[in-house]
Amino acid sequence: MYAQGLIGADGKTGESPEFLEAFQKRIDAEEKIEPNDAMPEGYRKTLIRQIGQHAHSEIVGMLPEGNWITRAPSLKRKAALLAKVQDEGGHGLYLYSAAETLGVSREQMTEELHSGKAKYSSIFNYPTLTWADIGIIGWLVDGAAIMNQIPLCRCSYGPYARAMIRVCKEESFHQRQGYEIVMTLAQGTPAQREMVQDALNRWWWPVLMMFGPHDSDSQHSDQNMAWKIKRFSNDALRQKFVDATVPQGEYLGLTFPDPELKWNEEKGGYDFGPIDWDEFWRVVKGGGVMNRDRIRDRKAAWENGAWVREAALAHAEKRRQRAAEAAPIAAE
Ligand code: FAQ
Numbered sequence: 001m002y003a004q005g006l007i008g009a010d011g012k013t014g015e016s017p018e019f020l021e022a023f024q025k026r027i028d029a030e031e032k033i034e035p036n037d038a039m040p041e042g043y044r045k046t047l048i049r050q051i052g053q054h055a056h057s058e059i060v061g062m063l064p065e066g067n068w069i070t071r072a073p074s075l076k077r078k079a080a081l082l083a084k085v086q087d088e089g090g091h092g093l094y095l096y097s098a099a100e101t102l103g104v105s106r107e108q109m110t111e112e113l114h115s116g117k118a119k120y121s122s123i124f125n126y127p128t129l130t131w132a133d134i135g136i137i138g139w140l141v142d143g144a145a146i147m148n149q150i151p152l153c154r155c156s157y158g159p160y161a162r163a164m165i166r167v168c169k170e171e172s173f174h175q176r177q178g179y180e181i182v183m184t185l186a187q188g189t190p191a192q193r194e195m196v197q198d199a200l201n202r203w204w205w206p207v208l209m210m211f212g213p214h215d216s217d218s219q220h221s222d223q224n225m226a227w228k229i230k231r232f233s234n235d236a237l238r239q240k241f242v243d244a245t246v247p248q249g250e251y252l253g254l255t256f257p258d259p260e261l262k263w264n265e266e267k268g269g270y271d272f273g274p275i276d277w278d279e280f281w282r283v284v285k286g287g288g289v290m291n292r293d294r295i296r297d298r299k300a301a302w303e304n305g306a307w308v309r310e311a312a313l314a315h316a317e318k319r320r321q322r323a324a325e326a327a328p329i330a331a332e
Contacts, residue, residue, distance in 0.1 A: 015040050015041070019038070019040070020040055023038070023039065023040055023043070024226070024227075027156050027226075027227055027228050030156075030228075031156075032156065032157070032158035032161065033156050033157050033158060034158045034159075035101035035102065035158075035159065042223070043227055043229075044102050044103070046220060046223070046224060046227075046229065047099075047102055047157050047160065047229065048099055048102050048103075048104050050220075050224075050229065051095055051098050051099040051102075051160055052095075052096075052099050052104070052109045052112070052118055053118060053119050053120055053121075054095050055091075055092045055093075055095035055096045055099060055109065056092075056109070056113045056118055056119070056120035057120040057121035057124065058088050058089070058091040058092035058095060059088075059089065059092035059113075059120075059298070060113075060120045060121075060124045060294050060298060061088050061120075061121065061123075061124050061141075062085050062088045062089055062092075063124065063293075063294055063297055063298075064124055064126070064127070064128040064133075064137065064290070065081060065084065065085050065088075065128065065134055065137060066085050067128055068081065068128060068131065068133075068134050069081055069082055069085065071131070072131070072134075073131060077181070080177050081134065081177075084138070084173075084174050084177060087170045087173075087174065090170075091163075091167045091170070094163040094166070094167065095160075095163060095167075096109060097159075097163075098157075098159040098160050098163045101159045110302060113295075113298060114295060114298065114299050114302065116286060116295065119284060120294075121210055122206065122209055122210065122280060122283045122284050122288070123141055123144075123206050123207065123209070123210045124290070124294060125283050125288030125289065125290045125291045125294060126202070126203070126206050126283075126288065126289060126290060127289055127290055129199075129202075130195050130198070130199060131181075131185075131195070132181075132182070132185055132192075132195040132196040132198070132199035133199045133202075133203070134178070134181060135178050135179070135180075135181030135182040135184075135185060135196065135199070136178065136182060136196070136199040136200055136203045137178060137203070138174050138175055138176075138177050138178015138179065138181065138182075139175060139178035139179045139181075139182050139245075139248070140178070140200075140203055140204070140207045140245065141178075141203070141207060141210070142171050142174040142175040142178060143175045143178075143241065143244075143245060144207050144210045144211065144241050145171050145210075146168060146171045146172060146175060147211075147237050147240055147241045147244070148210070148211065148237055149164050149167060149168050149171065150168055151230070151231035151232055151237075152164045152230075152231075153165050153168060154228070154231055155228065155229050155230075155231075156227060156228040156229060157229065160229075179248065182196055182200075182252065182254075183252055186252040186253060186254060187252070196254065197254055197255070200249065200254055200255075200256070200257070201257040204256055204257050204258070205257070205258075205275065205276065205279075206283075207241075208238055208241075208242070208272075208275055209275060209279075209280045209283075211234045211235075211237050211238040211241070212234040213234060213277065213280070214234065214235055214275075214277075215233045215234055215235045215236075217277075218233070218234050221233050221234065239269055239270075242261075242269070242270050242272055243269045243270055246261065246270055258272055258273045259273065260272060260273035261273065
């Protein structure tokens with residue numbers, strides 16, 4: 001069924017206009033679409049694509065921060081970071097489960113991640129060089145994730161929307177723990193201030209890229225907004241994020257690495273400089289500093305965890321057999 005290309009990539013439909021119109025009416029009436037409902041093939045496929053990529057992002061996203069758990073500067077920081085990274089793993093699992101309700105298996109999705117067919121967020125291909133990067137990831141990367149994911153709580157596909165509610169609550173704790181790390185460093189010694197400013201300089205532009213290409217280059221936006229999978233365009237969310245985040249940085253006396261960043265009274269938002277889309281596409285296509293390491297680490301985790309999956313299956317089979325043997329006795 002999914003023999004060719006990326007799962008969910010083609011979105012070809014062969015449905016009658018009446019069926020598509022009736023489906024659109026349900027969407028327009030804000031009805032939730034549930035797993036057993038009839039849905040256009042394109043809707044199902046684009047959801048598998050987006051939810052699968054989102055799940056992969058959460059799982060790959062554990063790596064840059066996981067790298068700092070053993071080096072966190074105090075027990076309190078270590079406990080919070082450990083909990084955060086575990087939360088990201090949990091988000092990945094809810095999302096894989098949500099995608100599975102659309103008829104794709106976790107193994108298929110994993111295979112596509114490992115082969116490089118399926119994407120994951122560009123942001124996780126940048127290295128975490130100092131402890132300040134952990135604060136900046138919480139503040140900015142989780143901040144951007146929340147901006148994108150709050151509207152997904154109203155996504156038309158029920159299982160995805162419901163998963164997002166808990167994910168967003170947890171992301172909001174992540175964002176606060178990040179901002180608190182950044183605040184401590186920004187109010188610390190000159191060396192700490194310099195470290196956090198350097199981290200902000202390195203992460204700012206890649207974070208703006210997380211929202212995806214400009215609306216004019218976003219191939220999925222129009223259809224996915226009509227289907228109410230997306231509620232806001234990539235550019236609209238990027239603008240909201242900049243407007244919310246710049247005052248938070250300025251409050252701490254930090255500067256943003258963009259000479260064109262300026263409040264625009266007329267539009268009621270910030271103007272900002274051009275994004276380097278060549279860098280974005282290079283990173284998305286595998287050419288970022290950490291792409292190769294990230295996939296190598298995910299593959300190793302999958303292979304090293306094979307015995308756990310086998311043991312769980314053997315245990316489930318043993319329980320099934322015992323239940324089958326006990327059934328005649330229970331029935332007497
Ligand atoms: N990186 O037509 P559009 C997190 C691809 S979770 C890589 O605009 P769409 C939590 C896009 O897939 C972060 N690829 O696509 C955390 C498409 O390629 P395709 C992840 C990107 O779907 C925090 C092509 O470009 N969040 O951070 C990126 O309408 C801390 C054309 O783009 C989600 O996944 C990118 N940045 O809009 C974890 C949220 N942007 O599939 C650990 C759900 C675009 O045709 C630590 N996803 N592309 O081959 C979405 O909202 C959407 O999928 C967008 C893209 C907005 C990401």
